[in-house]
Structure formats: structure tokens, C-alpha cells
Amino acid sequence: MNTSPERCIQERADAISRRWIMIAVVYFVAAVSLGVAMGANHDFRLKTVHVHANLLGWVSMALTGLIYRLYPSAAASRLAAWHFALYQFALPLMLGGLAAMMLGQRGAEPVVGLASAGMLAAVVCFALSVWLGGRRSVVHFGQAQTAQ
Ligand code: HEM
Numbered sequence: 001m002n003t004s005p006e007r008c009i010q011e012r013a014d015a016i017s018r019r020w021i022m023i024a025v026v027y028f029v030a031a032v033s034l035g036v037a038m039g040a041n042h043d044f045r046l047k048t049v050h051v052h053a054n055l056l057g058w059v060s061m062a063l064t065g066l067i068y069r070l071y072p073s074a075a076a077s078r079l080a081a082w083h084f085a086l087y088q089f090a091l092p093l094m095l096g097g098l099a100a101m102m103l104g105q106r107g108a109e110p111v112v113g114l115a116s117a118g119m120l121a122a123v124v125c126f127a128l129s130v131w132l133g134g135r136r137s138v139v140h141f142g143q144a145q146t147a148q
Contacts, residue, residue, distance in 0.1 A: 013072035016080060020065035023088070027057025049099045056091055056119070067130065074133025083125035090118030
């Protein structure tokens with residue numbers, strides 16, 4: 001059995017990338033369901049929630065999973081762990097807060113503010129993990145490997 005450090009990083013990266021994609025598809029179903037419900041009811045108050053669930057939930061998370069698959073050293077880094085924790089905490093909070101605001105609860109604004117700051121921190125962790133870890137990953141089309 002191959003237990004080289006490169007193999008360990010690759011396996012960790014695979015698991016992390018799969019986790020992002022699995023969560024992304026849940027947001028996809030939820031966001032599209034909300035879109036269908038808005039259309040059926042001719043009530044577009046939650047359009048902002050629909051848009052952010054689609055773009056931050058589905059599109060960005062699915063892309064993250066694919067990018068981490070390409071850059072295993074980035075995916076297996078501590079920054080990537082912070083990225084995951086902050087993002088998964090901030091996004092539901094942000095969508096819930098936005099929904100409350102759009103339904104007239106102005107008091108939800110600080111929640112959205114806090115969640116947005118968390119989301120920004122998560123995105124910065126992602127960017128740093130790709131910039132720093134990406135350089136240590138050798139990318140092949142159809143196959144991701146770590147550098148020797
Ligand atoms: C079956 C799938 C979908 C349905 C039924 C749906 C439904 C809707 C509805 C009813 C609106 C409001 C339109 C209005 O205000 O007049 C909307 C807006 C929007 N949707 Fe979706 N949607 C779907 C999928 C998606 C996906 C996959 C994305 C992005 C990845 C997306 C992004 C957007 C954006 C950006 C807006 C805002 C458009 C604007 O305000 O100009 N939607 N959608």
C-alpha cells in the first residue's frame with residue numbers, strides 16, 4: 001500500500017473536495033426550489049436569497065471543490081480548513097439574515113453584517129491557500145498530483 005506524504009495529501013484533498021461538492025448540490029436543490037416557489041407564487045421578495053444561495057452556495061462551492069481537486073497542497077492546508085469552517089458558518093447565517101431582512105425584519109441587519117465579514121474572511125483564506133499551496137501542486141489535465 002502506498003502511504004507516501006504525497007499520497008496522504010492527495011487523499012485528504014480528495015475528501016475535502018468531495019465535501020465541498022456534496023454541500024454545493026444541496027444548495028443547488030434548495031436555491032432552484034426557492035426560484036420555482038417564487039415564480040409559482042409571483043412573490044419575489046426572496047430573490048436576493050435565491051441569487052446568493054445559487055452563486056455562493058452552488059456555483060462557488062462547486063468551483064471550490066474542483067479547484068481544490070486541482071491543487072491538493074492547497075486543499076490539505078490549514079488555511080483550507082479555516083476556509084471551510086468560516087464559509088459553512090457564514091453562508092447559512094447570511095442567507096437566513098437576508099431572508100429575514102427581505103421579509104421586513106430590519107433587526108436582522110447586524111446578522112447579515114457579521115455573516116458577510118465571516119464570508120470575506122473565508123474567501124481570503126481560500127485565496128491565500130490557492131496562492132501558497134497552488135505553487136506546490138503540479139496540475140495535470142484529468143489528474144491532480146502533488147509536487148515531489
Ligand atoms: C429552475 C431554476 C430556477 C428558477 C425557477 C429561477 C427563478 C428565478 C426567479 C423567479 C427570479 C426572479 C426574477 C424577477 O425578479 O423578475 C430569479 C432571479 C435570479 N436568478 Fe434564478 N432561478 C433558477 C435558477 C437559477 C440559477 C441556477 C442561477 C445562478 C446560478 C440563478 C440566478 C438568478 C439571478 C442572478 C437572479 C436575479 C436576476 C435579476 O434580478 O436581474 N437562478 N430566478
